[in-house]
Amino acid sequence: MTNQNTETSNPATAELQAIDGRIWSVPDQFIDAMREGLQAYAVHQNVQEAIITGTGAAALADDVKVHDLEPYLPNRRRARGTMATAYVAPFAQYATAYAEPGAAVFVDAEHMAATAVLDLGTKETPGHTDHRAKLQPSKTAPYTALLAINGRLQSQQALAEFIEDWGALARLQFFNADGEISNGKALAAVRRITIENLRKVDSEEQQLSANRTAFESVKASSQEPIPTTIYYTCKPYADLEERTFVLRISIITGDKAPSLVLRIQNLEAHVEEMGKELAKLVQTAISGAMPVLLGSYSKAQ
Template sequence: MTTEPTTAAPEAKAELPLESGISIGTTISVPDQFIEAMREGLTATAVHNAVKEAVLTTWGATALHEDVKVHDLEHFLPCRRRARGTMSTAYVTPFAQYATAYADPGAAVFVDAEHMAATAVLDLGTKETPGHTDHRAKLQPTKTAAYQALLVINGRAQGQQQLAEFVEDWNITAQMKFFNSEGEIQTGKALAAIRRITVENLRKVDSEEQQLSANRTAFESVKATSQEPIPTLIYYTCKPYADLAARTFVLRLSILTSDKAPSLVPRIQNLEEHVEAMGNELATLVQDAIKGAMPVLLGSYSKGG
């Protein structure tokens, strides 16, 4: 049997489509912009993965290139990831309503009695899961007009006309009463005494001459009088803040006679005690309004670094 020699199969050759215009062995030149775009895409992906990994780990930190910026995409989401912001009011009731409605576990209220203010840190958190403490409610009571007017004249010299007009303006709102060492003075007589004050300046010189000595003594006295009894104490009763109870402030009235015309200086007695008592009253009001929904502490709170 005769065997015919086999012919080797022709070698397969890959051919590119004619429309590609690229032949085998051709070097392709890619624009630098394309390469840079690819690098930026890879960098962005790496940054995204690094930030995601950092958030999910305990440490929450990662190393990024200085030119890379992390963008917050929360405003593209259907809702915010968590509540934050500050609610401010001058009244206890809305402060307590907001604080109790939006408090997270671990929330607390801090009452700064010295500055008449309260802050509810609603996302304070717990020891195990501390919060960001950027969701708060602030209570800052505002002084009433009568109390503010009283503080304006406290310890400041007033002319006769100024003090008389102050009494006339605030007598009904603040329920003012006038006293001296002899008892209470009617408002009309007290106003008349303030408007008409007589200053008497008396000088007395006592001189003694001896053969070997001489002695001279000078006495000078200034006396302020009026046809009506001059008040030395003014009782000023008003509500210092809207939510606080009415309080009576006692003003001691002094007369300065050094200038051409006499001036009067009203000064609140024991103002510091009033401030302390009002701060404690505010703390009690807040505690009653919160109704045990969260702790109410005396002091202030500031977030650490």
């Protein structure tokens, strides 16, 4: 304790003046703690005012953190999270059970997916949009194998094994210009292909000119009729109906051994139709509980 005329080199101590006119010497740590406490209280008041008034913004110091106490509450403030499934029925069951006012389902037909935004809210009371249900159907094994082989060079052995392996899980039908070919004959034709290389030269000699023309042709044949198209029928996704894909067969004769290529005709059209079928399935399963829209939804920051 010193006289009030006494000067001090510490500016922090000079700020605390007692009523009796005397100045007390207080440690800097105590003053810093008081300032932090007042600052924290001011932050708390600002946050409370922002919440009550609905402004949603408050001026805070850089070194002050806001802590969420929700983990210590008896219950969460609101539901949030993402439920994911590959099947329409559980997707619709969860979405209808937890849908809040304004909820909607968005079906992305191009990517064969659907998302239910359960807390989308309304124009007057928009939600946080972080409680969702996600539907992502899984491709069946026969459809996955079909997409894997589409447009790729295959040896005779590889294509024959593909026909044998998936003939039991997918219905295969073989055709050429003369009509349908039995599975056994088609398989035998694929396993045994003969490549014939024919060359023809025309030569013409004139008194003042000469003309020579060469024609070369390559022909693939087999003892059995070679199929030119394959009808491949399977369920592309678990909840979708069976679908028939028409595959065109091409024989590449450039190498020592022939290669074969299967290409799906109008694959893009199939994808579009399957997307529309998925949207109808979701709409039927939802049963009018919320709107079902074609498209996707993303939350803006």
